[in-house]
Amino acid sequence: MRTVLFASLRTYARRYAAAVVAVVAAVALIVVTNALTSATKSGLQAGLDAPFQNAVGGVEFPADEAIEKYVDQGGWPMGTSYQAVRTEKKQLGDRVPIGTVSTESRWQWQTLEAGRFPTASGEAVANAAAAKTHDVAVGDTIRVGSGANVAEVTVVGLVDAPNMWSSNLYVTWPQMQEWSDSYVPMLLTAATGSADDDWVASGELVDTLQKRLNNEIDVVAYMVLIFAAIALFVSVLVITNTFTILFAQRMRDFALLRAMGATKRQVLRSVRREALVLGVLATLLGLVIGALLGWGIVAVVRALAENAPLGDVSYEWPWLVGAGAMGVLTTLVASWLPTRRLMRLSPLAALRPQEGFEVRGAGRLRIALGLGIVLAGVAMMFFAVSVNDPFAGLMTVLLGGSVAFVGVMLLGPVLVPALVHLAGHALAVVSGTPAKLASANAGRNPKRTAATAASLLVGVTLTTGVLTGMNTIRGALSDEMAAQHPIDMVLQSGTEPIAADALGRVEKVGGVDDAVEVPGAVATIEPVGKGESAPLPLPVVAPPVSDVPLKEISVDEGTIVLPYEAADELFDGDQVKLALDGRTTTLEVKVDAIDGAARVSAETLAELTQNPKTYAIWVRAARSADAEELGGSLSAILPDADLANGKADRAWVELQLDVMTWAVVGLLAISVLIALAGIANTLGLSVLERGREHALLRALGLTRRQLRRTLAAEAVLLSAVAAVVGTVLGVFIAWRGSEVLLDGVVAGDDARFDMPVLQLVAVVLVAGLAGLISCVAPSKRAVKVSPAEGLALD
Structure with a gap:
């Protein structure tokens, strides 16, 4: 039987192409995940212990009392804040990470690249990579902060710091304390501390940080492995279909072996050894390709993004062993059922002329079971909306979607051929006889047709579900971001009015679509009913009636809208007194995330002053304008005004959604490609199986061109039907899932389901086009056989 094994591998090597591609792609995806995970770990963990070299221990997120206590004992707080930063030339950002330097x-754990470390407040060092990006050099003066907390610091050095602790700029601790929104994630101590302060020794603290970092990275890796599992599942479908067709075509060979004395066990053992050899070879190839791709992807990312936190690639044996085991087991499992069905036939029955292998469709029990499972899955998805916990609700939707998908798979032998037949009649109006023949061919073996379409159905369902869900979430987040940042750019004055000619200069800046002056004044604010406190100065503005804002931002009379940083200990519904030039009015507080100064109504501003000045300029940017570049230009025109760049904040959120969407779609594309390889292999094997039939059609007058069109129509019909069914399933699952998320997490009852029609149409068209491409090689082989040669085939 060993001779039979090697002879079979040599004879049928080309027919196993799709199975090999499926296993190689799935295994390679796991290995690439290991490469990216290890590179990310080594990059982020490089220098993780650098701040602790001279520390006895530390406290994470210490209380103010602990900070004061340990600083007095010689400790050092690693403060962090996010502030607006601008140079004399341009705005570097509205929320730039600022760290502390001793x-x-x-305590100077940063590596000095140029210049020196600070010796007093008012001096700072800049991250060398960020300084290169923003053209910052030693000796430059930088304005940090906004409003009354603006500080000017001089860059005295450039430093390099580990990714874990990296900031764009480092200032002294006294400088950091001037900003109310700063915090201390880590406090280093020069001596042993108290357990009451959650003090931990340096070695133990570094170990804890390392484990935490590893867990966070591993979570991402596990998410990627979910897509690898999807690719493996699709691989099982492709390989199972390949073995089913191939073994059906080899029935006469197996029957002859049985007739010559081979037992069932010997034939089965030979076939499964064949699958084992195929799985081992494909797995080894996948491991090699995955390792090379992993190194290559990391190298490309490093070259394109210098700041990317990627270190050296190190492949870990659990990943490689796991990938290898899954590749081999996938092939063995996929070959198990076809061989069991095959050996049920007697040698004499298998030697009889047969056109195919198990051409029956689905039975009544299977149809009833499929319908019941689909209805159960749909019911679970509708029930998910009533679950109070959004995460549990989303998991219920995903579970219900999976259950419904299993039901659709069970109904596949009925559903897919029926849809192919229906689509074939529609296509026949355009292409005539080839489409009719194609739909008839697809319906002759319903189970094979359903299995071929199932692999593509998985990828399309997930892809369209992700696209639809992300598009809906994008719309909800865009509405939420537009509500939080309804103005593209806000130039806000502190204590002095904006110059009279400022509006004209702003309107001349390239990228400005429209601008409007905002009247306001500097009043004093005093809480009502919260004890005695000194009135504090507060700039207020009254939103004008203008089309510059993206959304309606008018303020009700008798209300003041305070930004969070100005609210301090005030909350919604509190009362405050606003006073200016001897005039006083009592207002109700509303705290919100707004850009610029506190807002009051025009009537309230008129009560406070009859001579309001311009304290802000609101800007609508052109759609094509670069947010950061435009912000820098406006800051250069009005360097004394604070810039709130709402367009940049919205663009950042959209960028994260784009990255997430395309990353997921890219991973799912692997399973789609595997499925298309399966369709190509199925057509190729079908061409071999139907050689006599094609020859007879050619003898009856079917031209080579018509035969190619028939095979092309069959591939397109299979791909398009799978794409349409997958799109319907994906959209439905995304609808239920996004409803759970939007109601519970993102944007409440005002959110809307937003289906990306053009993208979904593109998915169906691409699937159909890919199916057309997948039939090129099989159709070429089919037309090369002359009618006489084809009729002589077994």
Whole structure:
């Protein structure tokens, strides 16, 4: 039987192409995930212990009392804040990460690249990579902060820091304390501390941080492995279909072996050894390709993004062993059922002329079971909306979608051929006889047709579901971001009015579509009913009636809208007194995330002053304008005004959604490609199986061109039907899932389901086109056989 094994592998090597491609792609995806995970770990963990070199221990997120206590004992707080930063030339950003640097050498854990470390407040060092990007050099003066908390610091050095602790700019601790929104994620101590302060020794603290970082990276890796599992599942479908067709075509060979004395066990053992050899070879190839791709992808990312936190690639044996085991087991499992069905036939029955292998469709029990499972899955998805916990609700939707998908798979032998037959009649209006023949061919073996379409159905369902869900979430987040940042750019004055000619200069800046002056004044604010406190100065503006804002932002009379940073201990519904030039009015507080100064109604501003000045300019940017570049230009015109760049904030959120969407779609594309390889292989094997039939059609007058069109129509019909069914399933699952998310997490009852029609149409068209491409090689082989040669085939 060993001779039979090697002879079979040599004879049928080309027919196993799709199975090999499926296993190689799935295994390679797991190995690439290992490469990216290891590179990310090594990059982020490089220098993780650098700040602790001279520390005895530390406290994570210490209380103010602990900070004061340990600083007095010689400790060092690693403060962090996010502030607006601008140079004399341009705005570097509205929320730039700022860290702390010590004036004592023992706490200067950053690596000095140029210049020196600060020796006093008012001096700072900049991250060398960020300084290169923003054209910042030693000796430059940088304005940090906004409003009354603006500070000017001089860059005295450039430093390099580990990714874990990296910031764009480092200032002294006294400088950091001037900003109310700063916090201390880590406090380093020079001596042993108290357990009451959650003090931990340096070695133990570094180990904890390392484990936490590993877990966070591994979570991402596990998410990627979900897509690898999907690719493996699709691989099982493709390989199972391949073995089913191939073994059906080899029935006469197996029957002859049985007739010559081989037992069932010997034939089965030979076939399964054949699958094992195929799985091992494909797995080894997948491991090699995955390792090379992993190194290559990391190298490309490093070359394109210098700041990417990627270190050296190190392949870990659990990943490689796991990938190898799954590749081999996938092939063995996929070959198990076809061989069991095959050996049920007697040698004499298998030697009889047969056109195919198990051409029956689905039975009544299967249809009833499929319908019941589909209805159960749909019911679960509708029930998910009533679940209070959004995460549990989303999991219920995904579980219900999976259950419904299994039901559709069970109904496949009925559903897919029926849809192919229906689509074939529609296509026949355009292409005539080839489409009719194609739909008839697809319906002759319903189970094979359903299995071929099932692999593509998985990928399309997931892809369209992701696209639809992300598009809906994008719309909800865009509405939410537009509500939080309804103005593209806000130039806000602090205590002095904006110059009279500022509006004209702003309107001349390239990228500005429209601008409007906003009247306001500097009043004093005092809480009502919260004890005695000194009135504090507060710039207020009254939103004008203008089309510059993206959304309606008018303020009700008797209300003041305070930004979170100005609210301090005030909450919605509190009362405050607003006073200016001896005039006083009591207002109800509403705290919100707004750009610029506190807002009051025009009537309230008129009560406070009869002579309001311009304290802000609101800007609508052109759609094509670069947010960061435009912000820098406006800051250069009005360097004394604070810039709130709402367009940049919205663009950042959209960028994250784009990255997430395309990353997921890219991973799912692997399973789609595997499925298309399966369709090509199925057509190729079908061409071999139907050689006599094609020859008879050619003898009856079917031209080579018509035969190619028949095979092309069959591939397109299979792909398009799978794409349409998958799109319907994906959209339905995304509808239920996004409803759970939007109602519970993102945007509440005002959110709307937003279906990306053009993208979904593109998915169907691409699937059909890919199916057309997949039939090129099989159709070429089919037309090369002359009618006489074809009629002589077994």
